[in-house]
Amino acid sequence: MRVLGLETSCDETGVALYDSERGLLADALFSQIDLHRMYGGVVPELASRDHVRRAVPLIRQVLAEAGCSLQDVDALAYTAGPGLVGALLVGACTAQAMSTALGIPAVGVHHMEGHLLAPMLEENPPAFPFVALLVSGGHTQLVRVDGIGRYQLLGESLDDAAGEAFDKTAKLLGLDYPGGPEIARLAEQGTAGRFTFPRPMTDRPGLDFSFSGLKTFTLNTWQQCQAAGDASEQTRADIAYAFQQAVVETLVIKCRRALKDTQLKRLVIAGGVSANLQLREQLGAMLSKLGGQVFYARPRFCTDNGAMIAYAGCQRLLAGQQDGPQVAVHARWPMEQLPAV
């Protein structure tokens, strides 16, 4: 089965063609980062309008790269939530219109299920069951995964998501958006041990997270240094290092705890923050001590993309699931409500 996937939940238009027998045939992405930069965040109405502009040219590009025509597409998958409603509607309406015109099925995909399954596109994909750490711009969740649609939420952030914490902290330090890669880059020049930041909520039991205090701690540290006449690039890098290390170590501690509680030895990390090299390295070290393994997608498929939606949609379509004629998107949508495959 050949599935065309459309991702339009936020500020990235992603399109991909996935073949259940041959794997990923082509994928293309247009990021709206430059469009929203001057506003310091995503402007929903601008995002929707740009998805309208980009969707069809990207679909044409993907089909051309795969050497396929519209007639070679067997089904459509689109992100139905969670995300910005106007942006989601662009992908949903495009998919539904194509579905009607071509007489082929369409299926709405949960964006976080897409992220969660992205590592399945790599060689040596993880086998079920596993623990998943979803760390993106809007979510920080630990999930027990027993199969597609068989999700049990183990813990989540009570305030900022990990990616959001990176983005907000980067802004406080005067860095560009998105902040995750900027902090990671600056932290490479940082000195270990000059500053030590707290590891929030690690001193009590449970698997929930809280990252907003860390952002305030970073701001206070940076302001104290500046007040003392030290606003050097080295100091800024040392602070970025301490912040990143605190986030990474907190995530490692909670992942170790989740693996212990579930007695599982496979960990999947997904979402934009799973592109972070320190996180990958330190989780890898923890898992090798446990005799387990950590799985993640190539960096391009950690952040939003059409390939993960095409893949997740394909699995659901193969299991016989598909949409009715109505278009429905969900700004909020708990992943545990999804049907099992």
Ligand code: ATP
């Ligand atoms: P959600 O998936 O929850 O709806 P989103 O789609 O906006 O949110 P993603 O596209 O998965 O989120 O990821 C974007 C986030 O990943 C941003 O917050 C960005 O700063 C972060 N990020 C990307 N690369 C890195 C990195 N190398 N280190 C840390 N964070 C990173």
Ligand code: MG
């Ligand atoms: Mg994005």
Ligand code: FE
């Ligand atoms: Fe995302």
